[in-house]
Amino acid sequence: MALLRHTTDDVVERQALTVNPAKTCQPIGAMYAALGINRCLPHSHGSQGCCSYHRSTLSRHYKEPAMAATSSFTEGSSVFGGQANLLQALNTIFSVYDPDVVAVHTTCLSETIGDDIPQIADAAVAKGFVPEGKCVIHCNTPSYVGSHTTGFANMTKAMVDYFSTSTSEDKIADQINIIPGWVEPADMGEIKRLVKMMSLKGITFPDTSGVLDAPLTAEYNMYPKGGATIEQLEATGDSAGTIALGPICSGPAAEALQNKCQVPQNTLPLPIGLRATDMFIQTLRKYNGGNVPAEITAERGRLVDLVSDMSQYFYGKTVALWGDPDQLVSLTQFLVDLDMRPKYIITGTPGKAFLRRIGEVLGDGVKDVIVKQGAQADMLYIHQLIKRERVDLLIGNTYGKYISRDEDIPLIRHGFPILDRIGHQYFPTAGYRGAMRLCEKILDAFLDRQDRDAPEESFELTM
């Protein structure tokens, strides 16, 4: 009984219709990024539905409150513009919810109208709606450009635009900025742990660890302890360098910081998998005098040990992946290093650079790979490819479960959104330890399958 009963292996070129998208729209990314500022309330400048949809999706993924306000556009606002709504919103927000920062992002509606957010924010200040010491920041996130990753990048860049300040030409030698990109709170935590182990003072932004993985305490704080503070964001201008993890989500902010405050940028792949984490550590070494503590080397060695123990089960296995470009590039690299064979790699996020980056990590060794980006690089397409020639493993978000069941292929949930499981928020896949978790999940997927399907005579006790 097929869940996706209308999907066939007949791949037809489409120009206009997207079916089962492998991306969503900009504003949700801006909202997620804004939650990574301490005591920040994201604000959606548009119709109520956008905000409601984004909050719902974030809550379903993180199993946490995702608080955000909205300008609650009505037909009137869409005709006369949203200035009145935003002014009233800012007044109400600061009165009732007392954030330190309101991070406004636009929507397709307010973008189409052409609302000028900085001008409205200035008006709010002029009207005394923004208390002393509080800030309104903004970014433009037209839903019809890019994807949710673009929105994340834009809001992250807004943090630089609004806060980063260079107080001196001398940078602080052991202070670096880490822009972690769209990863889980646990990943941000893991990245910070590595930076700390490298004896560096890291400023991580956005930082949703401690925000979207908050404890249950019988008290509710709209602004949990985590997140980058205004002081930290300001201080980014004095750091010795910036490490942008993932060019799409983190590159623009790092670029802006370099231009604005002359903080040299290093744009790296997301530190998912062994080599990408190596690159991260290598880059950190530029700032800590080159030392790597034994414990990091040992963690790395444990990963290699585990890969060595597992490699026979990975070798030659084919994988279909979909998701965000920055994640896909690092995941693909790791799979190739594990001697697996990524076969279909799909992102709805448009941008041809993705094809080049995937090409680089695949190198010459991996053949017959289909890589596609953009509107029609959707989950109908990847499903059709799988129907034409199946793979051993799926890696992607929750929506993959329909393909997984229809085609009886195991699914590793990774990326956004994961709506039907808990754990991704708490256990990192970044760093060496995260790579071990990924390996464990992949191995479990293969061995569970083997245990299920083995004929009686070859059911295995040991591995």
Add this chain to the structure above:
Amino acid sequence: MALLRHTTDDVVERQALTVNPAKTCQPIGAMYAALGINRCLPHSHGSQGCCSYHRSTLSRHYKEPAMAATSSFTEGSSVFGGQANLLQALNTIFSVYDPDVVAVHTTCLSETIGDDIPQIADAAVAKGFVPEGKCVIHCNTPSYVGSHTTGFANMTKAMVDYFSTSTSEDKIADQINIIPGWVEPADMGEIKRLVKMMSLKGITFPDTSGVLDAPLTAEYNMYPKGGATIEQLEATGDSAGTIALGPICSGPAAEALQNKCQVPQNTLPLPIGLRATDMFIQTLRKYNGGNVPAEITAERGRLVDLVSDMSQYFYGKTVALWGDPDQLVSLTQFLVDLDMRPKYIITGTPGKAFLRRIGEVLGDGVKDVIVKQGAQADMLYIHQLIKRERVDLLIGNTYGKYISRDEDIPLIRHGFPILDRIGHQYFPTAGYRGAMRLCEKILDAFLDRQDRDAPEESFELTM
């Protein structure tokens, strides 16, 4: 197609035959414990096969070298005693493998013969086979008494008997001994992390973290960096207190330390699950002035948050568990706290105290539980019970996979040995973070099942 085709639901009382044991013999426990001493070579005083079997089983579980020597008994030794073999063994071991400690345990053979290990060790010293500064320690581990957990307890106690020294009546206020019991290297690491966060100087013994989860480095060191050093073991006599985690595996050593060096003991359940970890932290507070750092409270709160998010999927689910008493008690407690219903709880390790301890954690709320210990509390029996009335989940070692597949019940691998997966060595189930991992595994088991079995119309995207 049943893997265990001869197992029926006809439960017959047995007196003599054990079928599919839920325990193994003492010496392997002594060997595992001894590997938790820094630069220690375990030595099996008996036939070669014992040592070979124990090393194989440990290697299959930990996916790591498990080095140990043997007295290589032949028929002659079994007639004339093993003194000559052990003397020669000690001479060879110190010449070739250069350990700091040789930890001798007996076997059913040498126990039946009645070899006097301390006397032989003294003879070895007298003959100059034991270099200056090196030690031979021992424990008696007759295979026909207790189980592998008993052997672990005996070797752990030997560490006290041979090393612990009280140098003063004044104990060191912030130094405590942690006897972690038979848990994974990752669990020992997690327990040490918590002790350190509580600002206490912990001496953990045995400590297999860093030993049985060593990195791959292209160099092989028979004695990895981990393990309790002789100096640390000696210093245990000056600690302010001992925390024995699990009465069976750790109680005897704590008792001996109290008697020998007047170090007050605290015997607690293994810190697996929320309440057991609470008890551990509460006990640590006795020694650190009562403070608990916010980060521990936050970890705990995250666990509660996760339990809260998952609880609807756990409620009322029935579980069959088998394994070691110390582990089963804490696991049962945790399952009850998760509103699950442990139904069959089986250990091959003999001892009636187990029934009482399980009774205590079950309390009055949980009905219709079958708890059994001893030789006939085996996996044939638990399988028969399951055939009579099935459960929703199995928790136990790898051997459970046969029941899992025959009865189509998901299995969470926990305990010893786990031969067919990798990860248990590296990711703790102890402490609050470990409890989160356990929850994640249980939830995955239930939801994977639901996703597999749901009719088309109720296949769920979200949870």
Add this chain to the structure above:
Amino acid sequence: MSSKPIHTPDLSTPSEPFAVEALTADQIKGELTRQYPAKVKRKRDKQIVLNEKTKNQDGSLTLPVINANTRTSPGIITQRGCTYAGCKGVIMGPTRDIINITHGPIGCGFYSWLTRRNQTKPPTEEHDNYIPYSFSTDMQDENIIFGGEKKLKAAIQEAYDMFHPKAIAVFATCPVGLIGDDVHQACREMKRELVDCNVFAFSCEGYKGVSQSAGHHIANNGVFQHMVGNQTKEPKGKFKINLLGEYNIGGDAFVLEEMFEKCGITLLSTFSGNSTVEQFERSHWAELNCVMCHRSINYVADMIEKKYGAPWIKVNFIGAKATAKSLRKIAEFFNDADLTERVENFITAEYPAVLKAQAEVLPRTEGKRAMLFVGGSRAHSYQELFKEIGMKTIAAGYEFAHRDDYEGRKVLPDIKVDADSRNIEELTVERDEKLYREPKTNADLESLQKRDFFENYQGMMADMGEKAMIIDDVSHHEAEKLIEMCQPDIFCAGIKEKYAVQKLGVPCKQLHSYDYGGPYAGFQGAVRFYQDIDRMVNSKVKDMIKAPWE
């Protein structure tokens, strides 16, 4: 089988005042809005009322007036969504054989993809089911600049070429209205082009109206215009009804379908749980429309009555008592001895399990207190279930309801139409002379009408305890304060509220998605709900929250 009716139990809550220790209801109310700017406070004060009922001499009740279906103040953290969500997500989502194309940037189509748990069960593997699919034109900036009609038409063509569906529906999102794409014209063209496919559009841009409610209305209009009445042949079956305002969340509709079948009632169509195009197209042949969710579907009920003649009654299949009552009401309408006997037999067969389950949980649930803030109907109907296990609802409110949902349909004439409502089209419906049939009912029709049997919904307030707090469009801030001050045993809301509520140590039951449980409708559903609530209000999690060192 015995046809003897049995008494349904009365476990209704005593009308106790809402007040909690040390705080009066008025004090609590004051606290909720204290921090608002003056203008917002003035507005909210009209949307937060204490249920102070006055019994008039004629026995009727005078209820407080509540402000509802008005704009949410910008900046308020609201539960509400948009018109698109109400139209595409709520009403049109559950129909399995329409390809719903979202015309707009990718987000709207993405977020409404499978997130509402509208279950559906096609009879065979060959039947269409597009519910697991999301279709979108994924508008790009060039479409915004140069217009998206061409892309829309191409997308319709591509969808048709790949899937050959019976019908394609197009949903306009915010920018579409702004840039002036004529989605209706595009659909008309494509319908002509494709010949064997019904193609139609909804102008359900998110900014219309003040909540999802506008979207419901727009969807009602579209369904009525483009599908209802299309089947010219009368379907077979006795006692033909439609079930309106039931969306088969978690399988509720399956329970009700089975119930009707057992009772011998022919369910022609459900609007729109587990529905198909064919169901809508034949729905005008029903003799009676039974309305579950008054808010979302009363428009179509009214229009069917006007055009085709069938009257509608309000029913409620949430709660065992309500289910029995609603079934009997249908039987009363048809006034057929056989039907009445089957209905009574059904109730008699199902009720023992209900009573058993109530008795089982009651010792653990009685006296506990609930708050419900959800939907346009559920915040009322679910109070029935809580009552049945001895729990009282101390505060409730809707997310997108109108005054009549609180105060009853008698206030309809008093409701002022504001600008936000006015721009939602009211269809002009006239009697279809060919298909109109006088209500086929018993001789007592007139007397039934006299006692408000038809078109009657009394609203939430009449059923709630004295001084219970009623809050329309509750904000996060109000909800948080309310929980802190009153410490309810359970709070019912949606996913956006769930985790914040639970951080406070109070379990939150989602009444949109049922927390991925259910079905809760009918007798079987009631039993399941009792058990789920028992689990939640007695969960061990509470005892774990405080660390022993805290």
Add this chain to the structure above:
Amino acid sequence: MSSKPIHTPDLSTPSEPFAVEALTADQIKGELTRQYPAKVKRKRDKQIVLNEKTKNQDGSLTLPVINANTRTSPGIITQRGCTYAGCKGVIMGPTRDIINITHGPIGCGFYSWLTRRNQTKPPTEEHDNYIPYSFSTDMQDENIIFGGEKKLKAAIQEAYDMFHPKAIAVFATCPVGLIGDDVHQACREMKRELVDCNVFAFSCEGYKGVSQSAGHHIANNGVFQHMVGNQTKEPKGKFKINLLGEYNIGGDAFVLEEMFEKCGITLLSTFSGNSTVEQFERSHWAELNCVMCHRSINYVADMIEKKYGAPWIKVNFIGAKATAKSLRKIAEFFNDADLTERVENFITAEYPAVLKAQAEVLPRTEGKRAMLFVGGSRAHSYQELFKEIGMKTIAAGYEFAHRDDYEGRKVLPDIKVDADSRNIEELTVERDEKLYREPKTNADLESLQKRDFFENYQGMMADMGEKAMIIDDVSHHEAEKLIEMCQPDIFCAGIKEKYAVQKLGVPCKQLHSYDYGGPYAGFQGAVRFYQDIDRMVNSKVKDMIKAPWE
């Protein structure tokens, strides 16, 4: 089908010296034992030899003498196990329909439970399969003190009552011998008592002998005494053979069973992969015994020949060339045109895939160097497979072999029987006058015998390169030094060695368990082995080991 034989490829390794850069083989050898105490060093020096072969004038080879089947020095970290492991684990484990009860404390039964990957495939669900079960008397201290016979008999009774097996075998563990339990007497009693169940025991206490090898011998004796010959009716089939010394690790036996069937050869029994009691009981009807693992099973081959007449030949189905050669050898024995054609057809059909696989991996495997330290046969037979992909074996040795396994059976008369061997019973076997049959073979029997066709095993050394290092009972210390000095591309051993070897960055192939891969026998198995080795010697793991900052 063509019957034309095809040429099998010659990819054999050139006989290069073993020496690695800067170190001669002799230097390496010296380094291995440098740290040992003098007495140990003296002993080990006789067990580590360089394969310096002298060609005699008559063309025969003189090989170095190696000390084997002698005690492991106490304290040495050895690969070896015990007699129980050899008897219960290796030989008796793979038979599916015997209940094997371990009489002793729980450990021995536990560790030998399912850990050897002896696969078995009962023909139907009704057939017995006890392989997934572990049966033990779980002796307690009171049994050690007061004796365990009573418990043993009760355990046999309980096993019988629950399962009604065809046969129950009892295995004595270390303390059993010491406390004087008479397991044989107990089994005889129970056999009488149970009537329809064959009950017998093995005195395979772990301390007997110097390695598993003693256990093999004891198992051979027991199988021969208690089962072989029990079936009095001659089974049907042409070209009846037994396959001896094949234990169906990873499914090897399945490949060979299929191969024999395709060739028209009747496989009466396998000792003991995928075997049953019935197979053993009818095995004496075979016309030819084919011996795979010479070490573990030659005893039974000899005894069958003496008692029933069938001769044995050494075969090897590990490696494609060896498989072809062995098949042809069997055909030669039967000397039947039809059989010969079927065998040639089979080889012709299977070989192309082998050649294709070889060509595929060869560019990546050629010239790489292997070390094999395992078993009593595999360290030799697997060299064939490495040769076929251009890899050379620079060092090898057995875990539990005797001198004849190294130097060939011609040294048998020279082997001194020491105390450890002497206490393993040598059965006195006499011709069974009723069942003995003169070898039924072709006219050339005599000539076959002349060229050592029968009972001939040349040993490992003859096949190995000049100055390759041969180490009997290699210790961990020696293995580690060897790897450090020679950096082989792959090391073959068992689970105890695996992870230590891999810590050194050298992949370790388990040749006991195949690393949970296989089957590797026959042509299909060869292909699989090539691919697995290619994967291992070219794994990317190597490139990851050093951190970029190291």
